[in-house]
Amino acid sequence: MGDTDGSSSAARGAREEEENARHEGFFGRIIGALSPAEADEEEADDTSAGAGDSARNLPLGMGNLRRMRVEDVMIPKVEVVAVPEDITLPDLVEVFRESGNTRLPVFRDTLDTPVGLVHLKDFALKHGFNGESPDFFLGDLVRPLIYAPPSMPIGVLLQKMQSDRMHMALVIDEYGGVDGLVTLEDLVEQVIGEIEDEHDLEEGALWAQESSGAWLVEARAPLDEFEEASGLRLITEDAEEEEIDTLGGLVFLEAGRVPARGEVIEHPSGAEFEVVDAEPRRIKRLRVRMTGQAGE
Structure with a gap:
């Protein structure tokens, strides 16, 4: 009788755990993977056998929840x-x-x-x-x-x-x-990992033309190759003297600094460079609009 009651209790417990897991959601499971005790542990403790096994069972990048500020x-x-x-x-x-x-x-x-x-x-x-x-x-x-x-x-x-x-x-x-x-x-x-949106290019692509006619371009795109693909003439005398090779380098040269996200830099050709994505120390992605002479 006792064994039967024990089995029933165990079964009910398993069902309850399954139901809770179903309702706690994605973020709840992420946070639940890091118990308060584990979050307070020193990094040295992670080298123990138990901690090592737990870390291997966590999804890739999960440790960032504890390590990063x-x-x-x-x-x-x-x-x-x-x-x-x-x-x-x-x-x-x-x-x-x-x-x-x-x-x-x-x-x-x-x-x-x-x-x-x-x-x-x-x-x-x-x-x-x-x-x-x-x-x-x-x-x-x-x-x-x-x-x-x-x-x-x-x-x-x-x-x-x-x-x-x-x-x-x-x-x-x-x-x-x-x-x-x-x-x-x-x-x-x-x-x-990175969540792609409408401002992201296909894997391996350095630029793509949008329906509006503008170009979405990675800042690391070679300047001469983008010129050939877009038909724009962007390499100025200053760029040649500074030996600028990338579109991001050209925008940095024109602005005289690293522009912030959302900022628009005008080019002597008539083109406009909108900074779609940037970090404090580098430009990551640009939108090139062809206006004036550039549109022609």
Whole structure:
């Protein structure tokens, strides 16, 4: 009788565990793989036999949840696209269009005084994108934000984002100022790799022409080869003197610095280089629009 009761209890326990696993979701399973005790262990403890076995059973990149900090993955403050609380409706529409973002931090006076975020869906449902709305006030659309210190492990922030159902966090320094911004996608990519979107090229491709006629180009693309493919003449005398070989190098030369994401650099030929993706120290991807002489 005791054996029968024990078997029934074990069966019920197995079913409950299976049901819990089904409902806890992807992010819950990621966080659950790192127990609090494991997260507090020193790196030296990971060399033990038990820890080594656990690490081998984790998906590739899972250890980043414990090793990496928010400051390692955040978008720097200078690259954060945000809007003031008193922005007008046409200006907000323009920021959404130019940035391509669906969520924008909202601030009062300066970015160091954030009040929350505005979601494109909320704005579009209430005001649309055409005409004027006499009762428009951005403060009515503001949602709360998560605030995180730079030293927080990304696994902790990922868990908080999941529990609070938020996709964006501002990184706050010890003095209460804004250091940068991090999104849910930034965190997940540290575990499963880069998530491709409409700004990503096919594997191995250095450029592709978009339906609008513009070119989406990797910054490392050879300048002479892109010239031949696009029909543009981009190599200037300065570029020849500096021995610039890549499109990113040309844009750096024209700007005199590493431009930020979303910035547009004009070329003497009439072409425009929009920085689609960049890091503080390098340009990664560009959109080349052919206007004026370049279009001809």
